[in-house]
């Protein structure tokens with residue numbers, strides 16, 4: 001059977017998009033998702049996303065990591081899915097959708113900049129050398145001295161598989177402060193098991209963590225990632241972060257057809 005796919009990227013975090021409103025896609029076929037995401041034997045991507053119908057909202061998001069497993073929220077994927085839904089004619093300039101972590105609202109402007117509302121955060125676990133929080137996905141956030149030369153894959157894997165996070169593991173973000181409200185971030189992603197060029201829930205976690213530990217007092221924060229630039233803004237009251245928005249480009253790359261055996 002031939003599968004039509006669309007490839008998107010958000011600051012270099014790339015995704016295979018599939019319009020599954022007719023529910024044709026074999027959702028439990030882990031091997032198939034893994035193969036479609038494979039950069040040598042498939043299309044190549046950090047994750048795969050299904051656009052599905054929703055009874056109440058504009059659409060539903062189903063997200064898989066490149067290892068083929070369905071996972072927790074993907075911020076860049078959510079932003080790319082909004083752009084894809086626009087391309088498919090499902091939405092115009094704003095969207096309401098459901099993802100694994102609940103309801104999301106988003107807007108998309110004429111330049112393809114997507115502002116995606118992320119879940120509220122009211123628990124930030126601050127430790128001496130790191131901060132842990134969940135922004136839809138679990139994130140370890142750690143400030144490092146030499147971000148440029150850090151071996152993110154091996155240092156990230158050590159933390160991801162450490163006793164700290166048990167079987168579920170965590171994504172791991174390494175951070176360097178550039179200015180009061182500007183941070184550089186490199187992320188090791190669980191489920192990709194490598195560094196990716198950007199992680200949306202990751203930079204959201206970094207922005208909130210840096211505010212919570214007093215590295216910045218701004219509520220609009222710039223995040224420089226390997227694949228580009230993102231912005232996170234939020235309201236904060238007594239340690240509770242609300243109206244959290246992840247803002248940045250979501251870009252269509254190409255579309256195609258691929259032969260699959262189910």
Ligand SMILES: N[C@@H](CCC[C@H](N)C(=O)O)C(=O)O
Nearest residue numbers: 071074075076137199200201
């Ligand atoms: N790339 C994502 C995060 C995707 C989920 C993550 N790999 C996990 O399994 O926790 C993002 O942009 O947020």
